[in-house]
Amino acid sequence: MLGCSPFFKLFFPAEAGAQERHPQKLHVAVVGAGAFGGWTALHLRRRGAQVTLLDAWGPGNARASSGGETRVIRATYGPDKTYVELVARSLQLWRESEKRWQRPLYHRTGVLWMAGEKDDYERAALPVLRQAGVTFEELTPAEAAKQYPQINFEQVKWALLEKEAGYLQARQACEAVLGGFLAEGGEYRQRAVEPAELAGGELPGLKLSDGTKLVADQYVFACGPWLGKIFPDLLGPLIQPTRQEVFFFGTPAGDARFSEDNLPTWIDGGGPFYGIPGNQWRGFKLADDRRGPAFDPTAGERVVSAEGLRAARDYLGFRFPALKEAPLLEARVCQYENTPDHNFILDRHPQAANVWLMGGGSGHGFKHGPALGERVAELVLGEKSPEAFFSLTRFARPATR
Numbered sequence: 001m002l003g004c005s006p007f008f009k010l011f012f013p014a015e016a017g018a019q020e021r022h023p024q025k026l027h028v029a030v031v032g033a034g035a036f037g038g039w040t041a042l043h044l045r046r047r048g049a050q051v052t053l054l055d056a057w058g059p060g061n062a063r064a065s066s067g068g069e070t071r072v073i074r075a076t077y078g079p080d081k082t083y084v085e086l087v088a089r090s091l092q093l094w095r096e097s098e099k100r101w102q103r104p105l106y107h108r109t110g111v112l113w114m115a116g117e118k119d120d121y122e123r124a125a126l127p128v129l130r131q132a133g134v135t136f137e138e139l140t141p142a143e144a145a146k147q148y149p150q151i152n153f154e155q156v157k158w159a160l161l162e163k164e165a166g167y168l169q170a171r172q173a174c175e176a177v178l179g180g181f182l183a184e185g186g187e188y189r190q191r192a193v194e195p196a197e198l199a200g201g202e203l204p205g206l207k208l209s210d211g212t213k214l215v216a217d218q219y220v221f222a223c224g225p226w227l228g229k230i231f232p233d234l235l236g237p238l239i240q241p242t243r244q245e246v247f248f249f250g251t252p253a254g255d256a257r258f259s260e261d262n263l264p265t266w267i268d269g270g271g272p273f274y275g276i277p278g279n280q281w282r283g284f285k286l287a288d289d290r291r292g293p294a295f296d297p298t299a300g301e302r303v304v305s306a307e308g309l310r311a312a313r314d315y316l317g318f319r320f321p322a323l324k325e326a327p328l329l330e331a332r333v334c335q336y337e338n339t340p341d342h343n344f345i346l347d348r349h350p351q352a353a354n355v356w357l358m359g360g361g362s363g364h365g366f367k368h369g370p371a372l373g374e375r376v377a378e379l380v381l382g383e384k385s386p387e388a389f390f391s392l393t394r395f396a397r398p399a400t401r
Contacts, residue, residue, distance in 0.1 A: 025050060028380055029206060029216040031193050031230075033059040034066030035170075035366045036358050037222030038177040039373025040380075045186045047377055052214060053181060054206075056192040060174030063297050065224040065361055066369075067171055068246065068334055070276050070285060072265055073367040074111040074165040075134050079124040082389055084132050086371045093370035094168065101180055105173045109260045109277065111165035112148070114156045116270020122160055135163040148264075150257045152319055155270055167265050167276050170366060177369075195219070195230060195355075202354045218380050220356045225297040225337040227359040231349070238345070238395060239360055241335045243295035245308040248283030249316060249326040258284050258323070273315050283329040284320075286312050289363065295335050302333035336363035344368075346376055346390040356380055357392070 026049055030041040033055035041053040060067050073091060077083040094106045115122040129136055139147065139159040153159070182188060192209035205215040223230055225241035251258040260278035267274040276285040288308060309328065317324035339345060339360035349355035358376050365372075378384040388394065 026217040026381075027052070028218045028220060029054065029214055030220045030222060031055075031206070032222035032224060032226075032358075033178060033188070034064050034174060034222065034224055035177075035369030036066075036224070036361070036372055036376075037220065038066075038174055038181065039369040040220055040222060040358065040376045041186055041373075042177055042181045042184070043373045043377035044380060045181060045184050047381060049377075049381070050187075051181070052187045052189065052216065053178070054189050054191050054193055054208070054214075056190070056209070058190055059178045060171035062302070062332075064174075065297075065335055065337060066174050066366055068332060069170060069172075069282055070167045070279050071170045071366040072111060072165070072267070072274065072276065073106065073168050074162055074265075074267070075129060075132065076111075076113055076122065076125045076160065076162060077128070078121040079128060081128055081132075083368070084128055084134070086368045088132065089371035089374070090368050091164070093374070094173075097176070097180070097370070101176050103172075103176055105169050105176060107166045107168070107260060107278070108164060109166040110264035111162045112144070112264045112266040113160040113162070114144075114151075114153070114266065114268045114270060115158050115160065116155060116268075117157055119157050119269065122158075122269055125160070129162075137161045137163065150263060150320060150322060151266075152321055154318075157270075161264065165265065167279075168367060169280065173369075189214075193230075195221075198352050201352060203349075203352045218354050218356065220358060220376060220380060222358040222376075224359060224361060225295075225335050227337070227357065231357070234349070234392075235345070235357065235359070238339055238392075239337050241295045241297050241337050243292035243300065244288060244334050244336055244363070245292070245304045245312075245331065246285065246287045246334060247304070247309065247312045247331045248279065248285055248329045249323060250329045251284055251323065251326065255322075258320070268319065271315060271319070273312070273319075284316075284323065284326065286316055288312065291336065291338060295333075297335050300333070300335075304331040304333060336361070338362045340395065343394075344372065344390050345392060346372065346379070347386045347392045348379070350392065 029052045041051045045051045075087045141153040144159040145153045194207040228235045228239035263277040265276045272290045279285045342362040345360040
């Protein structure tokens with residue numbers, strides 16, 4: 001059972017039941033019902049806070065970075081121990097939540113990393129994974145090809161198979177978190193939000209799109225690609241939404257080679273793509289991980305480009321030869337919200353003692369939602385202080401709003 005492995009014991013020896021503590025009652029408004037905001041609201045509610053969760057279009061909606069069907073969950077992060085800890089805790093919480101809500105959210109397919117000629121990132125991950133007790137296997141190209149003959153391992157130097165990794169159901173997970181939050185006494189309002197002007201070192205309230213005002217004791221802004229627009233002077237230069245394209249191709253009828261039973265989720269370290277087989281029968285997912293052009297998540301048209309589709313087809317035919325003529329079933333445009341160093345922002349607003357900022361998912365945030373929500377709940381309730389790794393202080397003197 002993964003929850004009892006050394007992976008979790010190493011970093012979280014006494015976490016069981018921690019989210020059930022109940023400190024003093026206070027009212028917290030959480031803006032954004034995606035993976036970051038939804039989990040934060042749920043953890044705050046479980047700790048006894050009165051919580052109002054707000055979102056302009058709803059959890060996992062088509063504009064949101066937490067929208068879409070699937071997201072990868074994996075522990076390989078080069079030499080970075082911080083993210084391995086977060087993945088460990090998050091996976092534990094994902095699995096606990098599946099049992100609690102009696103619905104599947106996590107699919108254990110394994111994740112296959114195909115290391116290219118520049119393999120420093122994958123090599124640096126190995127000692128960190130070993131220390132954390134992550135179950136993995138190193139494969140030569142010949143060994144990988146024998147295990148997965150569907151894949152052409154040309155230009156692959158070696159492969160790393162994370163055995164407990166896989167994918168998460170993104171949109172459905174956001175809905176499940178909201179359902180759990182409501183069942184445990186939380187309040188949800190589907191409203192657009194505009195913060196009032198700061199006064200006396202605090203935020204006095206929120207202006208809602210229905211003309212009303214919401215006043216709380218503390219405020220958490222977990223607005224994904226919109227966070228920089230809400231606080232333009234402070235976060236506008238630090239959170240840049242980029243346009244990303246995702247494709248779903250059809251596999252041959254009755255051909256199980258490209259199902260999640262026979263093929264892991266995969267990441268091509270030598271190329272720009274990653275993919276997920278199965279995807280709840282939507283098709284063979286191929287996603288371009290290169291940072292795209294700047295994108296407006298509210299008004300941007302979500303139609304994939306001819307150039308992007310051509311690049312995806314060329315790659316698919318090279319890496320998965322049997323799918324060279326596979327038809328495109330559907331495609332979507334989503335976005336990353338990149339910080340300069342691709343690390344998250346979890347910090348207090350420098351000019352507002354009752355405002356907390358949570359964002360910069362940078363294309364890899366969804367999997368971490370449960371653990372990040374837990375950490376931010378601890379910050380809001382005064383149980384912990386912001387970590388330098390996720391603090392705004394790591395950037396060179398950002399301007400303030």
